[in-house]
Amino acid sequence: MTATPPTIAFIVPCYNEEAVLPHTLARLITDIDSLVAGQNIAAASYILLVDDGSHDRTWSLIEEASQAHPGRVQGLKLSRNVGHQNALLAGLLTQIGKADATISLDADLQDDVSIIARMIEHFRRDPAEIVFAVRKERSSDSLFKRGTAGLYYRILNWLGADIIPHHADFRLMSDRALRALSQYGEVHVFLRGLVMQLGYKTAVVEFERLPRLHGETKYTLQKMLRLAIDGITSLSVRPIRLIALLGVILFFIFLGMSVWVFWTWLAGHTVQGWTSVMLLFLLIAAFQTFALAVIGEYVGKIYFEAKSRPRYIVEKETGTKSDNG
Numbered sequence: 144m145t146a147t148p149p150t151i152a153f154i155v156p157c158y159n160e161e162a163v164l165p166h167t168l169a170r171l172i173t174d175i176d177s178l179v180a181g182q183n184i185a186a187a188s189y190i191l192l193v194d195d196g197s198h199d200r201t202w203s204l205i206e207e208a209s210q211a212h213p214g215r216v217q218g219l220k221l222s223r224n225v226g227h228q229n230a231l232l233a234g235l236l237t238q239i240g241k242a243d244a245t246i247s248l249d250a251d252l253q254d255d256v257s258i259i260a261r262m263i264e265h266f267r268r269d270p271a272e273i274v275f276a277v278r279k280e281r282s283s284d285s286l287f288k289r290g291t292a293g294l295y296y297r298i299l300n301w302l303g304a305d306i307i308p309h310h311a312d313f314r315l316m317s318d319r320a321l322r323a324l325s326q327y328g329e330v331h332v333f334l335r336g337l338v339m340q341l342g343y344k345t346a347v348v349e350f351e352r353l354p355r356l357h358g359e360t361k362y363t364l365q366k367m368l369r370l371a372i373d374g375i376t377s378l379s380v381r382p383i384r385l386i387a388l389l390g391v392i393l394f395f396i397f398l399g400m401s402v403w404v405f406w407t408w409l410a411g412h413t414v415q416g417w418t419s420v421m422l423l424f425l426l427i428a429a430f431q432t433f434a435l436a437v438i439g440e441y442v443g444k445i446y447f448e449a450k451s452r453p454r455y456i457v458e459k460e461t462g463t464k465s466d467n468g
């Protein structure tokens with residue numbers, strides 16, 4: 144166990160969360176105070192609220208809170224809605240070098256903050272660079288969400304993706320892990336998969352996911368689908384490989400059929416013109432499926448090479464040292 148309590152940055156992405164934010168802040172501030180009093184974390188620990196282009200009063204609530212709790216509450220406003228994953232990434236990467244570790248959690252308090260002390264224990268004692276909070280059961284989620292999530296984790300597993308089932312983004316990451324994460328330049332981030340790629344020592348803490356405190360889910364079906372597709376395509380090239388394999392199999396089937404067509408022609412069982420048409424067709428079909436397989440392999444490579452556009456733009460900050468109004 145490290146002698147001095149670590150400084151922890153609590154990163155909370157917020158999209159139109161005016162209904163829940165005051166409650167979440169009150170709870171987090173109380174919890175941080177008692178963690179500081181119990182010498183679990185340093186007094187310099189703080190909450191960073193990332194406003195992901197909200198259209199409601201979220202940002203003004205963040206500004207007010209940062210003035211009411213100088214240093215303890217800080218804010219970051221993104222210029223537009225870039226989605227949960229990118230908003231979280233903005234919060235994490237801007238805190239490199241500022242805290243010993245970050246803990247990311249949702250604004251709606253579905254992530255049970257009472258396990259935070261245990262997460263910090265793992266960071267200090269193990270010491271684990273990454274601590275995953277994993278949902279023990281999901282009765283607070285709708286039947287649809289539970290079913291699709293279960294199926295999704297099975298598919299990811301089958302595709303060979305290295306991922307911890309039922310871990311969303313409630314997670315502790317050391318400063319070192321953050322620095323490593325910052326080297327991934329891809330645009331479509333699927334953080335829970337990316338952090339597994341870092342290869343650092345990890346630990347798991349289980350919790351029961353609570354119902355959303357106020358407001359409605361900010362994950363529309365479209366956003367959920369987007370996340371699911373990003374998860375698969377950022378962790379696995381196996382779908383492309385499967386298509387390529389299919390292409391090669393079809394190539395051989397078409398070649399075999401060409402032999403058969405030629406054979407029937409030799410045996411004289413064909414209508415005139417059929418053989419040449421069939422041979423030409425099979426040849427083109429075989430070539431195309433083979434070409435598709437080869438191109439698929441290259442497209443897969445390009446996809447993994449071309450991940451270096453900016454992922455977010457910070458519009459302004461509040462409660463931080465570089466704050467200029």
Ligand code: UDP
Pocket residue numbers: 155156157158159160195224225226227230248249250251253359360361362
């Ligand atoms: N969120 C965000 N940008 C978005 C959508 C969601 O920052 O475009 C945040 C949201 O404010 C919350 C977290 O991501 O803090 C998880 O969203 P939500 O609780 O609505 O998802 P659910 O728990 O229903 O999956």
Ligand code: MG
Pocket residue numbers: 249251253355360
């Ligand atoms: Mg939620």
